[in-house]
Structure formats: C-alpha cells, structure tokens
Amino acid sequence: MIKMKDGIHIPEDGHQALVQQMLRAAEPRPARSLTRRLWPYGAVAAAASLALIALLRPVDPTPVVTEDLAWEALDRGALNLTDEDVSILLNDDEFETLLADLTQD
Numbered sequence: 404m405i406k407m408k409d410g411i412h413i414p415e416d417g418h419q420a421l422v423q424q425m426l427r428a429a430e431p432r433p434a435r436s437l438t439r440r441l442w443p444y445g446a447v448a449a450a451a452s453l454a455l456i457a458l459l460r461p462v463d464p465t466p467v468v469t470e471d472l473a474w475e476a477l478d479r480g481a482l483n484l485t486d487e488d489v490s491i492l493l494n495d496d497e498f499e500t501l502l503a504d505l506t507q508d
Contacts, residue, residue, distance in 0.1 A: 406412055413421070476482040490498060 473482070477484065484492075489501070493501060
C-alpha cells in the first residue's frame with residue numbers, strides 16, 4: 404500500500420493505474436485536421452447560400468384567367484359547373500344577363 408500525503412492508502416496496482424491514466428491525460432493530443440475543424444462552418448455557409456438562392460429566385464407570376472378564357476373553357480367542356488355553382492359565382496344582374504343570352508337563340 405502506498406500512503407498519500409492526505410492519509411489515503413492506495414494499493415500499488417491502483418496507484419500505477421492512476422499514474423498511467425494521469426500521464427495519458429497530460430500527453431498532448433494531436434490537433435484535428437483543418438477539414439475537421441472547418442466543416443461545420445462550411446455546412447452553415449452552404450445551407451445559408453441555398454436558403455438565399457431559394458428566397459431570391461424569381462417566382463413565376465400566377466396565370467391570369469380572363470373572362471374570355473373562362474367562357475372558352477366552359478364552352479369546350481373543360482370546366483363543369485352546376486346551376487348552383489353558376490348562381491353562386493354570378494350576382495343577380497349577371498345571372499339574368501346570362502339567362503337572357505341563353506334564351507335569345
């Protein structure tokens with residue numbers, strides 16, 4: 404047994420293990436490579452660049468649907484509306500005008 408200055412008794416093999424552990428902890432560690440030190444900064448820069456590109460990319464304007472295009476789609480059968488849909492979309496004057504146009508023929 405080895406008696407320490409503070410009166411603690413340590414077995415010989417435990418003392419040697421403790422000394423070896425302290426020596427290993429005191430050894431200088433190899434420096435991390437430049438790549439390993441800089442990759443977090445590179446990842447943040449790449450993510451910020453992608454976000455900036457996504458935000459500054461021009462947005463296609465929404466297609467403008469004119470009244471003529473809507474009527475053409477309805478005439479060709481590309482747009483199916485029920486009587487209830489038409490009555491909801493048109494106010495009373497427009498609905499009466501539509502009925503007058505349809506009954507005129």
